[in-house]
Amino acid sequence: MGSLRRGVILALLPGPALAQSCADMRPGWTAGAEATAWTELIALSGTPASLVLLLASALVLRLRHQWGALIVTVLWSFWASFIAMAGPTQAAAEGCIGSPTLFIALVAAICTGMIIYTTGGKPRPSD
Secondary structure: OHHHHHHHHHHHOOOHHHOHHHHHHOOOOOOOOOOOHHHHHHHHHOOHHHHHHHHHHHHHHHHOOHHHHHHHHHHHHHHHHHHHHOOOHHHHHHOOOOOOHHHHHHHHHHHHHHHHHHHOOOOOOOO
């Protein structure tokens, strides 16, 4: 009876053979190739939303605009939250989507750098 249960459980677990969600989310993914945090960082950094936010970050840094940095930081945090909260668990279980931890750390570093760069270097008004 134990081997029967084990066989049923193994048959129900997602694997590369059931990679329908992977075919939808990552069309170029080959079955058996494990997604890592580095490949997920590259994949998430190449999305149109990330590229637009990266361009907006560069523009804010070039203009050294505090309110612009705040707005772009809020937009980055919305994007990172969306990625973290709406994580496709089926595709992650199948192995075609890795952990977004490195991408979220990169976003945090970009936002911290923007805030520090745009607020620093200005003399405070004297009383």
